[in-house]
Amino acid sequence: METPASARRRRGRRAGLALVAFATALPFIGTATPSAAAPPALAALSAYAADPGDSKKFQQLNRQIEKLDKEYGGDLAKLKDAQYAARKSLQKSQDLQQDLLEARDLVAQLAATQYMMNGEDPTVTFVTDANPSDLLSNATLVSHLAQNKAGRVKQIQKLVQDELQARRQAEQKMAQLKKEIKDLLSRKAEIKALVKRYKPESPSIGMGGVTPRMLRAKNTIDLETGPFPVIGCTRPGDPQDHGTGRACDFMVTTGGAMATGSAQSKGDAAAQYAITHARSLGIKYVIWRQRIYDMRSPGWRMMENRGGTTANHYDHVHISVF
Missing domain, CATH: 3.30.460 (Beta Polymerase; domain 2)
Structure with missing residues (x-):
């Protein structure tokens, strides 16, 4: 015969397993059946949750810029504008990646809490905000995700899509920065003659x-x-x-x-x-x-x-x- 204490331990183990399982199976939330295909945005959640070396690449480009700035007459404003654009896009991508990780963990926690409450959603006050970017903050995100399953899926989908778009933009800006550096390097002799003249x-x-x-x-x-x-x-x-x-x-x-x-x-x-x-x-x-x-x-x-x-x-x- 199972005692109340052993029942609580069994329930706790099951909740823990549910938390892990939910985090792993997040791409399948809201689908018709467990075997249904995951929405493309949700399926990308795990694959795009980490910096794929972009920061390191950007640091390498920055070192090239510093060297060119000294050799080519200083203040390469055109190049530094491309550098500014790449830095801004990369930071946005990294911020969204962090929000994405937090969203995944928060949804998993909500799922575990819901399981512990016999399937009922936890009560969280809904917070509205006119600024869409503020929906990515923890407080608003928790409240939004707590409303219903469809709401959770919609929010995560938007977050994933925003991150993917930011990632693509960061890649484009870094590609433009590389192009600017390549162009300057190809004109090295001409530019050095210009610098020497002045x-x-x-x-x-x-x-x-x-x-x-x-x-x-x-x-x-x-x-x-x-x-x-x-x-x-x-x-x-x-x-x-x-x-x-x-x-x-x-x-x-x-x-x-x-x-x-x-x-x-x-x-x-x-x-x-x-x-x-x-x-x-x-x-x-x-x-x-x-x-x-x-x-x-x-x-x-x-x-x-x-x-x-x-x-x-x-x-x-x-x-x-x-």
Whole structure:
């Protein structure tokens, strides 16, 4: 005859087995029968729950960027924009991977609790949130998963799909970064000749901290395409060209307003003048309207969205010199 204590032990062992089994069989939740095929998104849960070496690959690319930055005249803004995009996409993928692991464990725990309660769902307060990304937070996720089996499956499916999309985007961004590095390496001789022609100049005092080359470029562009509402050059502490006196921002609007009409035309003219006269002025690159034109890899290229009018250079033309 089974005693109450032995029954509790047997029930506990069964619950533990249920927890493990549920975590293992998660792809089959919500299917018609245990033998039914798992939804594609759920079937991918285990396969995409770990970093497949992407972080290591990104670190290797970063080391190449540091080396190129020193050899190719500094501040490879076009390359660093691709680096920024890859870093952002990789981080999103990693965050979703972690959420995916937590979701799997949480669903398994809910299944075990439900088993212990004779098949009844545990009572968890439902929390709603207008921001879809917040559904991935633990509190909202637990409450959402606790509603019913269909809800659990739907949430996990969305999470898996989001992670797969983020993974693909990260792979695309890293492929673009590799392409940018390969392009620069293929132009090594040409770029080194360009860098040699424009020997780096020392920051100065008494001229606002800009280099003589930047001062000449600023005065020439201002004379030919100005006047501008304001021109900003040195920025102490800036890790890029503004910090070394090798860059100026030619503002075409004030107060962060998007340039349109005559203001946009003025920006277009300044950017084009700098590109056309890059050889005589020693221009390294131009950024205008979320695009960059680098003399070391000529041609306009779109940049990543930095989140604002000024950050995306829609109100000013950034010009850097060697």
